[in-house]
Amino acid sequence: MRGKHVLLGVTGGIAAYKSAELVRRLGDRGAEVQVVLTAAAREFVGATTFQALSGRPVRDSLWDPAAEAAMGHIELARWADLVLIAPASADFLARLAVGRADDLLCTLCLATAAPVVAAPAMNHQMWANAATQANVATLVQRGVRLLGPAVGDQACGEQGPGRMLEAAEIAELADSLLGGVGPFSGRRVLVTAGPTREPIDPVRFVSNRSSGKMGYAVAQALRAAGAEVVLISGPVALPVPAGVRCVGVESAAQMLAVVQRELPGCAVLVATAAVADYRPVSVADRKIKKKTEQLTLELTRTTDILATVAAGANRPFIVGFAAETDAVEQHARDKLERKNLDMIAANEVGTGKAFDCEDNALLVLWRGGGRAELARAPKAELAAALVALIAAHCPAKS
Ligand code: CTP
Numbered sequence: 001m002r003g004k005h006v007l008l009g010v011t012g013g014i015a016a017y018k019s020a021e022l023v024r025r026l027g028d029r030g031a032e033v034q035v036v037l038t039a040a041a042r043e044f045v046g047a048t049t050f051q052a053l054s055g056r057p058v059r060d061s062l063w064d065p066a067a068e069a070a071m072g073h074i075e076l077a078r079w080a081d082l083v084l085i086a087p088a089s090a091d092f093l094a095r096l097a098v099g100r101a102d103d104l105l106c107t108l109c110l111a112t113a114a115p116v117v118a119a120p121a122m123n124h125q126m127w128a129n130a131a132t133q134a135n136v137a138t139l140v141q142r143g144v145r146l147l148g149p150a151v152g153d154q155a156c157g158e159q160g161p162g163r164m165l166e167a168a169e170i171a172e173l174a175d176s177l178l179g180g181v182g183p184f185s186g187r188r189v190l191v192t193a194g195p196t197r198e199p200i201d202p203v204r205f206v207s208n209r210s211s212g213k214m215g216y217a218v219a220q221a222l223r224a225a226g227a228e229v230v231l232i233s234g235p236v237a238l239p240v241p242a243g244v245r246c247v248g249v250e251s252a253a254q255m256l257a258v259v260q261r262e263l264p265g266c267a268v269l270v271a272t273a274a275v276a277d278y279r280p281v282s283v284a285d286r287k288i289k290k291k292t293e294q295l296t297l298e299l300t301r302t303t304d305i306l307a308t309v310a311a312g313a314n315r316p317f318i319v320g321f322a323a324e325t326d327a328v329e330q331h332a333r334d335k336l337e338r339k340n341l342d343m344i345a346a347n348e349v350g351t352g353k354a355f356d357c358e359d360n361a362l363l364v365l366w367r368g369g370g371r372a373e374l375a376r377a378p379k380a381e382l383a384a385a386l387v388a389l390i391a392a393h394c395p396a397k398s
Contacts, residue, residue: 001175002030007080007112009105010050012040014155015087015121015164020045022086023053025171034076036060036105038092062104073104077111082242084174085109086147087121087164090132096144097135115242117177119147119170124160145242147173177242182226183391189227189268190259190316191219192305194234196252198279200297201288205250208274212236214321214360215272217383219244222270225387230266232258234273252276252302259305263316268394270319271306278302310340317394319386322346332365342367343393345386362386366393 006026010019019035026033035050037060047058059067059076071079085092085105092105096118101107109116118139126132127149140146148165165173193215197205212233219231220241231246232255240246247262249255252275259269278299288295306320320341322332325348332346343366361376364386370393374385 001026001178004031004081004178005079006031006033006174007036007076007083007108007114008033008054009036009038009083009085009108010041010045011038011085011087011089011092011105012043013087013089013121013164014044016041016044018164018167019086020049020053021167022170023050025167026174027054029171029175034059034079036108038103038105040089040091059104062107073107074111077108078113080108080112080114082174082178083109083112083114083116084119084170085117086119086170088118090120090122090126090129093118093120093132093135093139097138115143115145115177117145117147117174117242119164120149120162121164122149122162123154123156124158124162127160127162140239143240143242145177145239176224182224184222184267185226187227187267187397188230188265189222189270190230190232190262190266191215191222191270192232192255192259192273192275193219194236195274196234196255196276196302197250198252198276198302199250199283200280201284201286203287206276206278206280206297206299208276210234210236210274212238213358213379214383215270216241217379218270218272218386220380221383221387222268224384225391227268230262232262232273252279252305256303256305256308259309263309263312266316267397268317268319268390269306269309270390272321273305274323275305276302304339306341307339317342317390319343319345319390323349325350328363329365329371332363336365336367343390364389
């Protein structure tokens with residue numbers, strides 16, 4: 001976080017007292033913090049506290065001519081490397097979800113290109129309310145990252161999910177979202193993720209069960225390790241990790257074209273995508289009508305993206321994935337050699353395993369006979385362990 005600009009938005013909730021501590025924790029990590037208070041936040045903690053802790057005058061109004069003359073709200077939105085809203089009240093999440101711009105903090109959230117991260121804090125019934133949950137779903141879908149809430153004792157004397165995370169936890173998570181200094185600092189990496197869709201006619205396609213969760217977790221772990229990450233993703237229902245650039249594609253051919261376009265200057269390619277191996281030979285330009293009892297779909301091989309990149313000049317360090325139902329190690333080692341990869345992460349697939357699950361287990365193999373078994377764990381943890389192995393085996397920056 002050293003030298004990074006964090007715009008800390010404080011909204012109206014009792015947890016605002018923890019935000020004073022958060023300014024300190026962000027500062028400890030080297031961030032420059034600009035506090036923006038909503039009108040409701042001012043009812044809980046005074047601007048003087050935040051000003052003293054951040055060393056900057058607090059901003060709280062769109063209509064303050066002196067502050068606007070020093071740094072207008074659009075400039076402030078551009079200044080931010082990260083917009084962190086802690087606490088984020090139910091009311092503020094609702095206002096953000098509908099795109100209001102009638103106070104400074106909402107306006108900054110609309111005007112910024114930086115990742116927006118919110119740490120919700122509210123009574124557990126307010127958090128569970130369908131309206132709040134719908135607002136949260138909208139925000140997550142748009143790429144807003146939520147930190148928490150935690151479960152526990154609440155200021156109202158009740159118990160449940162709705163507590164704001166502790167300041168130290170928020171600072172740590174914000175730090176990793178910003179992609180602090182790590183083994184991949186200053187290096188560009190590509191990650192492919194999700195399924196591809198191979199069209200049959202304008203309304204039908206051939207695809208597979210990949211959810212994209214492993215690939216998105218790998219993209220997030222690489223970002224946390226300092227990389228500039230380009231995520232090339234087939235259609236999935238996942239939010240793009242903060243700080244990651246995502247290019248959406250549909251077919252294997254489109255994925256190949258985007259990989260080739262983004263490849264120059266890349267240090268690593270991690271191919272987690274479940275690329276269709278076959279596509280229909282011809283795509284009907286009108287919807288195919290059901291006329292016969294049987295219909296045969298003729299398929300042809302798609303181009304292997306990994307093998308194509310592996311055969312090119314100036315190839316990056318290439319990590320493939322293998323999904324196998326049996327003889328996992330043997331098939332994966334064979335794939336590593338045959339596709340000329342540097343590393344392969346294999347998992348066993350089948351009923352209830354890997355696809356669309358929250359956790360997974362990986363067997364990682366690399367050239368020269370090396371191997372590591374990564375035990376069953378949530379995909380985010382596995383991704384971090386895989387990224388550590390990639391960092392250990394990928395040639396250092398020249
Ligand atoms: N892959 C790719 N381009 C394709 C197909 C696969 O880049 N057209 C990549 C995947 O992203 C993954 C790896 O290759 O990293 C998977 O290898 P693949 O041989 O396609 O696996 P399977 O389809 O499971 O192979 P097999 O038919 O041997 O079981």
